Amino acid sequence: MRLHRLELEGFGPFRDRQVVDFDAYENDGIFLITGRTGAGKSSVLDGVCFALYGSAPRYEGTEKRLRSDHCAPDDPTTVSVEFTVGDRRWKVTRSPEYQRRKKRGDGFTTLAPDAHLDEFVDGEWIGRQRGPRNVALELDEIVGLSQQQFLQVILLAQNRFAEFLLAKNDERQRLLRTLFGTKTYEDYQDALEQRRKDGERALSTALASAGVLLDEAERVAGDVWRDEADDGPDAEETTDPVARSARAARAQARLDYRADALLRERDAADAAHRAAETTHAARRELRARHEARARSRRALAELEARNGDIDLARRRRDRAVAAESVRAPIDALDAAVRDAEVAAAVRSDALQRWQALEGQVLDDAGLAATIEQYTGEIAVAERALEDEAAATEFRRRLDTARARIAEVDDLLATLDAGRAELPVRLAQLDAELAAATEAAGAREARAEQRATLADRLAAARLLDRRTSDLRAAEVAHLDAVGRLEAAAAAVRDLLRRRLDGHAGQLAAELTHGTPCAVCGSPEHPAPAVLSAEPVRDEDIAAAEGEQARAAEAERIAGAAAAESRTAVAELRGVVGSETEESLTTELERVDADLRRAAEAVSRRAELSDQRRALVDADAQAAAERDLLAADAAAQRQAAAVAEESLAQARERVEAARGNHDSVAARLEAARARRTAAESLQTASRDHEVCERARIAALGDLAERLRESGFDTADDARDALLPAAERQILDATIADHEVLLRTERDRLRDLELELAGVGDEPVDIEETAAEAARARERWSAAVDAAAAASERRTRLADLRDRAEQTLSDTGELAREQAVIARLANTVAGRAPNTHRMSLESFVLAAELEEIVEAANLRLADMSSGRYALRHSDAVAARGASSGLGLTVLDAHTGQARPAQSLSGGETFLASLALALGLAEVVTARAGGVRLDTLFIDEGFGSLDADTLDLAMRTLDELRQGGRTVGLISHVAAMKEQIPAQLVVEATPEGPSTLRRGVASMA
Secondary structure, three states: EEEEEEEEEOOOEEEEEEEEEEEEEOOOEEEEEEEOOOOHHHHHHHHHHHHHHHOHHHHHHHHHEEOOOOOOOOOOOOEEEEEOOEEEEEEEEOOOOEEOOOOOOOEEEEEEEEEEEEEEEEOOEEEEEEEEHHHHHHHHHOOOOOHHHHHHOEEEEEOOHHHHHHHHHHHHHHHHHHHOOOHHHHHHHHHHHHHHHHHHHHHHHHHHHHHHHHHHHHHHHHHHHOOOOOOOOOOOOOOOHHHHHHHHHHHHHHHHHHHHHHHHHHHHHHHHHHHHHHHHHHHHHHHHHHHHHHHHHHHHHHHHHOHHHHHHHHHHHHHHHHHHHHHHHHHHHHHHHHHHHHHHHHHHHHHHHHHOOOOOOOOOHHHHHHHHHHHHHHHHHHHHHHHHHHHHHHHHHHHHHHHHHHHHHHHHHHHHHHOOOOOOOOOOOHHHHHHHHHHOOHHHHHHHHHHHHHHHHHHHHHHHHHHHHHHHHHHHHHHHHHHHHHHHHHHHHHHHHHHHHHHHHHHHHHHOOOOOOOOOOOOOOOOOOOOOOOOOOOHHHHHHHHHHHHHHHHHHHHHHHHHHHHHHHHHHHOOOOOOOOHHHHHHOOOOOOHHHHHEEEHHHHHHHHHHHHHHHHHHHHHHHHHHHHHHHHHHHHHHHHHHHHHHHHHHHHOOOOOOOOOHHHHHHHHHHHHHHHHHHHHHHHHHHHHHHHHHHHHHHHHHHHHOOOOHHHHHHHHHHOOOOHHHHHHHHHHHHHHHHHHHHHHHHHHHHHHOOOOOOOOOOOOHHHHHHHHHHHHHHHHHHHHHHHHHHHHHHHHHHHHHHHHHHHHHHHHHHHHHHHHHHOOOOOOOOOOOOOOHHHHHHHHHHHHHHHHHHHHHHOOOOOEEEEEEEEOOOOOOOOOOOEEEOOOOEEEEEEHOOOHHHHHHHHHHHHHHHHHHHHHHHHOOOOEEEEEOOOOHOOOOOOOOHHHHHHHHHOOOOEEEEEEOOHHHHHHOOOOOOEEEEOOOOOOOOEEEEEEEOO
16 A cells, blocks of 8 residues: 555644645655644644544544634635555545534534545546445455554554554454455354354254154153063163163064054954945845835826826827928918008008109009109209309309408518618618627727736735735744854854863863973963863754754745745736725726626627528518419419309309209209109009919918818917927927836836835844944054054154164264364364464464564664564463564563563564564565555654664665655754655644755755
């Protein structure tokens, strides 16, 4: 994981937007985050942690304080971090909960925490997630480290630097599991543990199943379960499945013997039952035949009593059959009479209608001639009706053409009047268009003038703030000059005191008569006095360092003052002699001119559209006039044609009307007379046909009556029966004959069978009782044999299943013993004497590599005194073991707990361990690559030599492209690390960030 960029706004001490480009320090490898106490150095790392995890280590439980106290109510608070994991670049942006001013009304509203995650794809940022929860879940997958793990291996924050060194076994295991991806081994352990539990449950279930089966076998066996040995005085109830299985076998043998005996008893009872049933069935059959003979005698007597009625029905049927031969002639005569009567009535009605119209009676030929005459008149009248309809259409066409001609003439007059006004309107529009064009021409000039005025007004407004900044910068510069002069005076004073001290030392060494080493005089009238507070080299070095810092501060303050003066001068050059009020007034005037110019542009476009519309309308009117003129000519021609056709049609209609009021009246009269003649002709012909048919039917009926034997047609009609009734008579006669014959045959057979048997009823009660007693004995025997067989079969099945279960249990127990031993060993339980789980064993190997890598640096930083050691000693009170750390002290040759180290020693050991952890994790392809490391404080606890060793160790981290950021107040680090991120607190309070370079002078 590598960090690229950090943006802070309204966060901690940073009010304005601050940007940290970590890629700018990539070539340096190590950079120092420096600044005065309280400026906000640690807040830079807080921002990184907040962006990735939504909280900061120094603000746990007080996330609402993440917002800068320097923010105005409307200022935003956001933190953004760009980072790379693998080959994918991400950017996460977060905002904490804070209050801002309401957009409407008074008071404040609370903004909820927000977050969004973007990915850089093909040159642009693509949104992936939105919302704190969704972003947190996605970052868990991407980063692969929790916040606590991140603070232990990447961002070593204040007061948390040594947590990994001093962590307990379980805490160190959770971190290493994430870094090295060893959760698979934990899964193996869980899988084996689950197999152990499953095996124990399966074994217990198998034994319980065998016990249940044997319990059921004991219940099924009942009284045969226990034998004489089991009932002895020394017998004890056993729960051993094997012993109980043997007892079940003995019970099975006893139950088999009992079941066989019951089966033999059942067979004997069945034979006796069948014999009793046979005897009873024969007795019942005899009784049934005796009752059947009595019923047959009664039925035959009833059938013979109905013979008289059947003879009457037979004679009636025969007479109806004879009358059937004359049914058709009778029906034909009746139909002919009805048709003749109807035809006569129709002819009478038709004759009355004809006489009402003509008055004379005509024969068939006269009627035919009359029909032909009226048909001709009808054809002439129908053609005249067509002429009447055509005359109406010609009249409509003539009226339509005349109305259209009048309408077109009015439209032409209106178009001509409208086109006459067009030249005047065009002249007015041209004049207005010229005026609008002239007014719109000044728009661009006014726009340029407005832009210039807006820039000058913005500069005038900024000038006041820059002037205040200049005054503050000059005051800060004067203060820096004063501090520099004071520091220089302090250095001079120390040097003077140092020289005085040297003189005092020389004077202390003088003896009377001995020449002075400086002047050579043997006399020493006024020797210098040795100072009580000698000046050390460290004092002079510290004063010179303070002087150098004061000089750098003076240089920075002077540069800031010069920069402010330049900015103020540039702004005054832009503003000139104008004031903010005059520039505002002038800008308002130019805005008014610009609005009028814009209105003129709009008016010009509107007038152009109006003129174009008038020209287009005139062209359209001209084209429309041509069309209307052509339409008027066509309508006049159509009116002339319609008028001529109307006159011709009226002449034909007048000729066809004759002496009738209208052609329709003449047509109606002709059609009525032709219809009456046709009806009379048809009715006369139908009447003649019906009379001839009636006479023929009457003759045919007389001949058929002579052949049938009936005297008159009425006698034949009385004898006729409907077909259904005749069929009923046939069926009744046939059924009676069949029943009589059948019953006589049945009675004869029964009399022969029962010859010698009297008419007294046959008794069956005795045989029925004997059969019932035999059935009861047989049913009881069947039930007893079935129950015994079922018990035998059920017991055998339970024994087989129990023995099979016991057989399977042995193999299962052997397999479970192997699995349980393996699961307990992998989980760190007995027989594992080290109480080290499989995952702990794998991580222990990784920890040994980390310790080995850490010791390469710790040996240098501690001058060979200390070395870390991995400890797999068994922890007290059953705690997890295998991932312990101790410190070997070369001075004593004894291993010490890490908690016994001093503050500086703990820092060195923690630093070495963190660097070793980063190297080993980076070397693992499946783990998390740590390309960025931050260390917050801790160097102040080291002496100069140890600090130099630590710095050389950190300098080696440049290999492999890793970037390390350090936070420290130690002056030596500022001199040794040229790449710096400077955190400065402004006089107003908020802090700023800038990239700085240490002076190497």
